[in-house]
Amino acid sequence: MARAHERPVYAYRRVAEQDATRVAYHPVVIVGAGPVGLAAALDCAVHGLPHVLLEAEDTVCEGSKAICFAKRSLEIFDRLGCGERLVNKGIVWNLGRVFFGERQIYAFNLAPEAGYQRPAFINLQQYYLEEYLIERLYELGSTDLRWRNTVTEVELCAEGVGLTVATPDGPYRMRCDYLIVADGARSPIRHLLGLSCRGQVFQDRFLIADVVMQADFPTERWFWFKPPFHSGQSALLHRQADNVWRIDFQLGWNVDPDEERRPERVMARIKAMLGEQIRFDLDWVSVYTFQCRRMERFQHAGRVFFVGDAAHQVSPFGARGANGGIQDVDNLIWKLALVVAGKAPAALLESYDAERIPAADENILNSTRSTDxxxxxxxxxxxxxxxxxxxxxxxxxxxxxxxxGRLSVPAMLRGSPLNTPxxxxxxxxxxxxxxxxDAPIQTATGEDWLLRQLGNRFTGIYFAAAHGRVAARSVEIIRALAGGAVPVTVRVVGERSLGKGLDGCGILDVAGLVRRRYGGSPGTFYLIRPDQHVCARWRRLELEPVRHALHRAFGQTQRHSEQIA
Amino acid sequence: MKPRRLNVAPRLACPDDFYQALLELHCGLTDEESRLANAKLILLLANHIGDQAVLDEALRIAREGLGEGLASAAERADSAVSSVIRAAVCRVTKERT
Incomplete structure (x- = not known):
């Protein structure tokens, strides 16, 4: 098979602690360098949280696995400093066509509403995503990334988590306070800990083929029910970067996967689909089954956090796998950073389950319905x-x-104990x-986007009066918030001129979209978490309610809010 | 017990006409085509009704007296849970659109 992509090899390096007599300690260890584990490492790096990333292999994934990355994921990658790179390489698509037999029965357009920096979706092969995240990690330089390091034993004790790690030079041991498990759907660590993942296994097989072709096919998503070229089943054609096309064929349960994987057999199927005259090269083939299931809890013993496919799995319809996992990380790391820094109680970490289990259930429900x-x-x-x-x-x-496929949308975290209603x-x-x-804005330094002003720390959005002036009392509150134990950086949104009275924090709402999207009448204040989710909002800025909401968002009144619930 | 929202009082002006039309729908169809015609009819009528609470009642009554085995009891317990989730997801979808 002709290869569309050469996988880079990352060298295994012996580290000093393999020779040390004392077991090394790390605050955070992440296992698995797939999209979700890499995002976790990047998020730790961005938050200044020391961490080690262990990966059993020494390269990126082979062939196309996850391909469709949603707007929310791109916004998270923007926060981590690599969104632009992904969007530049990815393929933006808006039009989807649905066929039934020979006929197109309808088309739909996902064309994004104007005034967002990122499109609804891009298509990008997972290997590119992984490569770019790894490049970004090396650029930031604070990740201790260890290739060909395989965790073979996990031991939970009062002082933390003990790990035994196998390497080409033999095993060594380490200890950490927190373990982030991103080792995929089969999750060896989940098995080592004897934890289960329950749900539905679907009795069906799918064939994925990546083909390279220089054809004038439009950049659209084509889905066939009962395609004429593939009797009685379904098929999907989707474009990725580099003229690589992803084709999924539903095979049914009673097929021999080895037989179906044979290149001659796959080529015949694709020719029936594309027509004899189209020239293409087969790049990669795989046969897969899937499951819709999750672990009962994603946090284990207070110290082990399962993220991505290790915690929950969905069918591929709807692009809810990788996109869901990236949101897990977005949710977890800022909390871990605050707890490790001693600024928030360990109870804050319990909100990971409270927020991400309902999100996983929503993804499982939607992808199960698509499958049905x-x-x-x-x-x-x-x-x-x-x-x-x-x-x-x-x-x-x-x-x-x-x-x-009901395409991935971000979790709304509606019932979260961290919210102030x-x-x-x-x-x-x-x-x-x-x-x-998001919304287009202008700052003192030029044109920009609202989301780029938010995230990685607690922020506030304050809507100034139309003339842009901020009352002295509000200025005082904004200064008090900036000087708190955990500072809140407040941005002042003005309609016609940059908010006056506070230097350097003014935002001009150039299209009026910030005001419209946030319902921002003058005096409105939004408190925003480090993961860009809304904590609370008020029509008038007062110090005490904001401090109270901040405490709740830190998990400091969690027990209290549970009693209310 | 909640008040019934599905109207089960006699409503058809000429019931025999309707019944005959219903049977004629299936004239000359194979069993598979008949299944499809029934399914299309249900989808059209459900959309016309457009009220999930009414449809839920109709679905429950349609199931009465059928499939009383153990498996179906378990299924019904499941569907109670799924209708709670469904309500939550519906809410989310509405708010987003």
Whole structure:
């Protein structure tokens, strides 16, 4: 097979602690350098949290695995300093077409609403994502990244987590306060700890092929139900970077995976799909099954945190795997950084489960529903599926029932114990728990985007009056917040001129979209977490309510809020 | 018990006409085509009703007297849980759109 991509090899290096007689200690150890483990390391680096990243292999993944990265993931990667690189290499697509047999039954357009820096989705092969994250880690220079280091034993004790790590030079031991487990769906560490992951296994097999072709196919997502070239099943065609196209064929359960993987067999299938005249090279082939399941809890013994596929798995329809895992990391690391720095109680870490388990359930529910639609399990479900598709061609109501994947949206964290509920009416959906919406802005240094002003620390958005002046009393509160034990950096949004009275923190709402998206009448104040989710919001800025909400967001009133619940 | 929202009082002006039309829908269809016609009919009517609470009642009544085995009892317990999740997801979807 012709290869579209050469995998880089990262050299194993012996580290001093392999020779030391004393067991080395690290605050945080991350296991697994896939997209989620790499994002975790980057987030630790950005927060100045010392960490070690252990990876059993010495290269990036082979072939296309995750391909579709959602806007929220790109915003998180922007916060980690590598979003631009991913978007530049990725393919932006907006148009999706749905076919039933020979006929196109409808098309949908995901064209993003104007006024967001990032598109709804990009398609990018996972190996590129991993390479770029690794480059960024080396650029930041604070990750102790150890290739060909495989964890073979995990020991939980009162003082922390003990690890035995196998290397080409033999095993060594280390100890950490917190272990982040990002070792994938099969998670060897989950097995070492005897923890289970429960849910549904689907009796179906899918063939993925990456092909390289110089064809004039448009950059669109094409999904076939009952494709004419592949009897009775479904198929998906999606473009990635470098003229690589990803094709998924549903095979059914009663096939021989080894037989289906044979290049001649795959080539014949693809020719039937693309037509005999299209020239292409087969780059990579794999047959997979999938599951929709999760662990009962993602935090174990207070010190071990499961993230990404190690914690929860979904079907591939909807791009909810990697995108969900990246949100896990976004949620966890700022909390860990505050706890390790002694600025927040360990109770804050319990909110990881409280926030991410409902998010995982939402992803599992959506991807299970897509799977039930795409691969009907009974005569009745097949009849409803086909009836829906038949109606969809002429009756728009039925298009909303067609489910070829409900694409990943960020978790709203609505029931989070860290939220302080609204006490006033807002005409904005950005309630407590919601991820902040982006908008074009201008600062003293030029044109910019709102999300680039938020994140990695607690921030506030204060909406000034139209003339841009901020009352002396509010200036005092903003200064007090900036000088707290955990400082809150407040940005002042002005409509016509940069907020006056506070130097260097003014934001000009050039398109009026900040005000519209946040319902920002003059005096409105939003308190924002380091992961860019809203903690609380008020129509008037007062110091005490903000301090109270900040305490709650630190997990300091968690027990109290549980009693209320 | 919550008040019934599904109207189960006699409503059809000419029930025999409707019943005949329903049977005629299936004239000359294979079993598979009949299944499809029934499914299309249900989808059209459900969209016309457009009220999940009414549909839930109809779904529950449709199931009465059928599949009374142990497995189905377990399924019903599951569906109670899933309707809670479904309500939550619906809420989310509405707020986003």
């Amino acid at each position: 639609f795409i691969t009907p399990k009974s005569e009745a479900s097949r009849a409803f599926r086909d009836a829906t598709l038949m109606l969809a061609e002429h009756y728009p109501f039925a298009r909303r029932l067609v489910n070829s 609204d006490t006033e009416a807002f005409d904005s959906a950005l309630g407590p728990g919601a991820p902040c919406a």
